[in-house]
Amino acid sequence: MFSSKSFDRNYETDTKEVVIRGKRFNVLVPESLDGFVDPEDIFHDFPLWSKLWEASIVLADYLARITPDPQKRFLEIGSGLGLVGVVAASFGHQVTMTEYNPDALNFARANAHNNGLDERGDLEIKALDWNRPRLEGSFTYIVGSEILYSEKDYEPLLDLFKTYLRPGGEIILAERARKTSIGFFREVSEIFEIEARKKVLRSREKEIFVILARMKFQ
Template identity: 45%
Template sequence: MYTDSMFSLERFREEYNVEETRYQVAGLSFDFFVPKKIDPFINQDDLFTNFPLWSKIWEATAVLSFHLSTITPDPGKRFLEIGAGMGVAGLVGAKLGHSMTITEYNTDAIKFARANAVLNNIDTVDIRELDWNNPLIEGKFDYIIGSEVVFKEKDILGLHQLFQRYLKPGGTIILAEGMRKTTMAFVKHMENHYTLAIKKQTMKSNGKEIPIILFKLT
C-alpha cells in the first residue's frame, strides 16, 4: 500500500465523512473514497472561489484513465499528473505499471489521494503538493497528464510555464477536458508551441452525453 509515516488512514476516516465508490477501467477494479457531501469544503460567503472541483470523479478522468491503459508501461518513463484531485487517474496509471507522481494543490484532495492509494494497496506512487504558480518539485518527466485542469483562462499561461519546466525534451502532454470556452482558448495558445493531436469522445453520465476532448501535445 501507499506508505507515508505522516499519513494515517484512521485519522483520515475520523476527519472526513466519506463513502466508497467502485471504479472499473481496462479490466481493473478500484474502490475510491469520495466525500459524502461537499458542503464542508465550500465557503458559503464566496461559493465560486476554491469551489471543490476535486471532490468529483469527472468523466474526463475516466477518458484519461482508459487512455493510460493504451500506453505500454516502461519503468524508465516518468509520469507527472497535475491537478489530480482524489488521485483517480494517477492511481489507475500506477496500477497499470506506470511510474507515477501524483500532484495536487488542495490539502484535502491530497489526503483523499493518499487514502485512496492505501485503499487500493498501491505503493508504487509518489503523492506530492504542487502549486502551479510556485512549483517546487524537482526533475523532469516523459509524460505530463491531467483531466479537467483547464477551467480558467488565467491558468493557461501558468500551465504552459509548468509544461516548459517539467516536460523532458521529446516528452508528451496528455490532457482530457470537457468542451468549454477555456478549452478552445487553451488550444489557441498551445498550438503556437506544440504539435497537437485532438480526439473527441462522448461519455454517458446520468442519461446525458458529455463530450470530452483528449489532447496530446508534443
C-alpha cells in the same frame, strides 16, 4: 505516512466503483461538500477536486493502454481524488501525483491506500503550486484531467510544461469541451503539435463530450 484512522476521523466519505480495462477501483469521494465550501460564497475556491470527473475516467483508460517503461515517468497535475494516478500506477507506470489543495492530497493518498498502492518507488504523491512549482527532475509525460477551468492558469501551466517535460516528451490532457479548454488548445496551437480526439460519453440523461489531447512541443 498515510493514516487511514486519521483520514476516517476527518472525513465522511462515499465509495464509487470504477472499472478500467477489467480492473476494479474503489474511489473514496466526499459524502458532502459542506466542509469544503464557504457558505457565504460557495463559488470562491469551489472544490473542483472533489468530483469524480468523466474526463478523469477517459484519461485513466487511455494511460492504462500505454506499455509501461520504468525509464518513463508520469507527472500528473491536478490529481483531485487520485483516480488517474492510481490507475496508471496499478498498470505499471512510474507516477508522481500532484495537487495544491491539502484535502485533495489527503483523498489522493487515501485512494492510493484503498487500492493497495501506498506511496512506494513507483508512486509518489506531492504538493504542487503551479505558480511556484518546487518539484525536482523531469518527466516523459505530463498528464491532467479537467485542469483548464480558468484562463489565468494558462501561463503557469505553460511554464510548468516547459520546466518539467523532458525533450521529446508528451503532454496528455482530458478536458470536457468548454470555452476555457477549447480556448487553451487554440492559444497553444502555434507552440505544440496537438493531436486531439473527441470522446462521447452517453447515459440515459445526457451526453458528455470529452477532448483527449496529446501535445508535443514543436
